[in-house]
Amino acid sequence: RHKFWETQPVGQFKDIGDSSLPEGPIELPTPLSEVKQVPYNLPDPYEWITCDINSEEMCDEVYNLLAHNYVEDDENMFRFNYSKEFLRWALQPHGYFRSWHIGVRVKSSKKLVAFITGIPARIRVCNEVVHMAEINFLCVHKKLRTKRLAPVMIKEVTRRVHLENMWQAAYTAGVILPTPIATCQYWHRSLNPKKLIDVGFSRLGARMTMSRTIKLYKLPESTITPGFRKMEIHDVPAVTRLIRNYLSHFVVAPDFDENYVEHWLLPRDNVIDSYLVESPETHEVTDFCSFYTLPSSILGHQNYSTLKAAYSFYNVSTVTPLLQLMNDALIVAKQKDYDVFNALDVMQNEIFLRELKFGPGDGKLHYYLYNYRIRHALKPSELGLVLL
Ligand code: YNC
Ligand code: MG
Incomplete structure (x- = not known):
């Protein structure tokens, strides 16, 4: 049912209620030298960019992508309209990684068509403080939906989080995926x-x-x-x-x-x-x-x-x-x-x-x-x- 999420180290639906599984990390960290050193492949018309949100032009592009393509309510009456000032705040806490602000654009026209971000955070889960990424602002342009671009973006941000020696992440979504913690x-x-x-x-x-x-x-x-x-x-x-x-x-x-x-x-x-x-x-x-x-x-x-x-x-x-x-x-x-x-x-x-x-x-x-x-x-x- 979840062709992508079934391959990922997340709680799987089939494991719900299985109390024999240990709490904590699902996969152990691998040596950094074993982390894939080059970006995942994108379909030929597209290329990866790292977004410098401090650049006025880049911030405008991100703002516009999100303003027209980000989250809407079920009835498509409203769409989130994060301001540029908000995006700068949300993406640049102390110790943020510019490499975690990831864009995809069309090679020929340079148009920004997809985006995903991570920021570092310390989150306590029960008694353990875990250094993790908070993933947010995953967005694919309306005209490029359901082409399996999202899994590539998620894998790429995961790779870049791993390169900073972090192995966990927290995120929220309106959709049900394997498996909500709340x-x-x-x-x-x-x-x-x-x-x-x-x-x-x-x-x-x-x-x-x-x-x-x-x-x-x-x-x-x-x-x-x-x-x-x-x-x-x-x-x-x-x-x-x-x-x-x-x-x-x-x-x-x-x-x-x-x-x-x-x-x-x-x-x-x-x-x-x-x-x-x-x-x-x-x-x-x-x-x-x-x-x-x-x-x-x-x-x-x-x-x-x-x-x-x-x-x-x-x-x-x-x-x-x-x-x-x-x-x-x-x-x-x-x-x-x-x-x-x-x-x-x-x-x-x-x-x-x-x-x-x-x-x-x-x-x-x-x-x-x-x-x-x-x-x-x-x-x-x-x-x-x-x-x-
Ligand atoms: C979603 N929101 O299930 P399966 S929230 C995660 N979060 O995979 P395609 C999502 N996965 O089921 P589309 C997701 N929405 O086959 C869909 N998926 O395993 C999964 N909307 O990909 C979906 N922003 O490219 C399926 O779908 C696969 O073209 C399908 O693109 C999806 O920021 C999307 O709601 C959401 O822009 C980009 O619909 C698009 O539809 C869109 O064919 C409007 O994808 C805006 C919107 C989502 C806001 C958010 C949190 C994202 C978390 C991502 C997961 C992070 C994991 C941790 C990474 C770091 C790890 C470390 C260490
Ligand atoms: Mg797609």
Whole structure:
């Protein structure tokens, strides 16, 4: 059934429930000298390129490929529209490898037609911190689909990850592949219900009028928690302590250090927003919340072309109840003119989702590990990892 995935070191469907198989790496590392030294072959019209995302032209090309060919919802009404600033952030954490930013282009015209990326990450699985790649932005131009280009791209990124002596990877996808370590669901909180209904993102509930709906989703003008403020660079040590402690409670989670926190959580306009609660009495940082900005193009609508969406990232509550903290996050997002606030049912998010009027989305997000077996699938609440 999965001609490609059946050949890969991933949990196979036939092995589900087989508790005789050991947890951990499925294949052992091979000596680096035995890693294939040359790229995989592409069909003749195409060639590999390594993308320099710092180059304005290259960043434009990647942006355009994704803006027209990346992930759409099941009904093809919306398509992710990652901004260039976001892509630069997502692809260049400390210690990133340029060789893991891989493009395929047409030799004759130089047109970029496919893309896949990896970034290095330390991810803890149970008690073991594993240096792995996070794979993202796999995209093949619409006109080149179902020609088995994706497996070649996956093999090529795997080869380049191996050349850096890493042997595991983490990735998410909307499709079911062998074999998810967890299956999560997106929830959506309307901030601008009129627009969401106009563009077909949501529907007017039964026995609901527009004005009743607008009232239902209304939020206070300003945040409620005393000491709630934007994160700043000098907060990095305190936020790192807070988040490390929190993530230690999940089965799979990134191993955050100060470098990570500075890169992934320090606010960047229209990319990542982070807020914290500094106790007005003790000046201790007690709570933290963050969301990233990922608009979607609205396909073929008369009046609107983009949906401005915030995605819940990492949140930690120790003193302020999570419900109140996330309500303040909603208030900030509303002030900043987001149309919708999205969150997965990972970590402790179920505590606030229903209460804060998030509704379940259709479609699931499956989490995967490459070359690492875990015995049982995790509940979403056991996952401490959010990928972009
Ligand atoms: C997918 N999303 O099952 P089988 S998520 C992985 N992730 O193989 P073809 C996928 N595999 O089943 P197309 C996949 N989607 O025969 C499909 N596949 O074994 C598998 N969409 O290839 C599929 N982006 O080239 C099948 O399919 C084989 O032309 C078929 O291309 C697929 O970034 C795709 O959703 C997704 O651009 C590129 O449809 C194309 O359809 C497309 O004939 C819109 O491929 C955008 C989209 C995916 C977003 C993402 C995570 C990717 C993870 C890749 C796996 C990484 C493994 C770890 C590597 C490092 C290891 C180390 C160490
Ligand atoms: Mg293809």
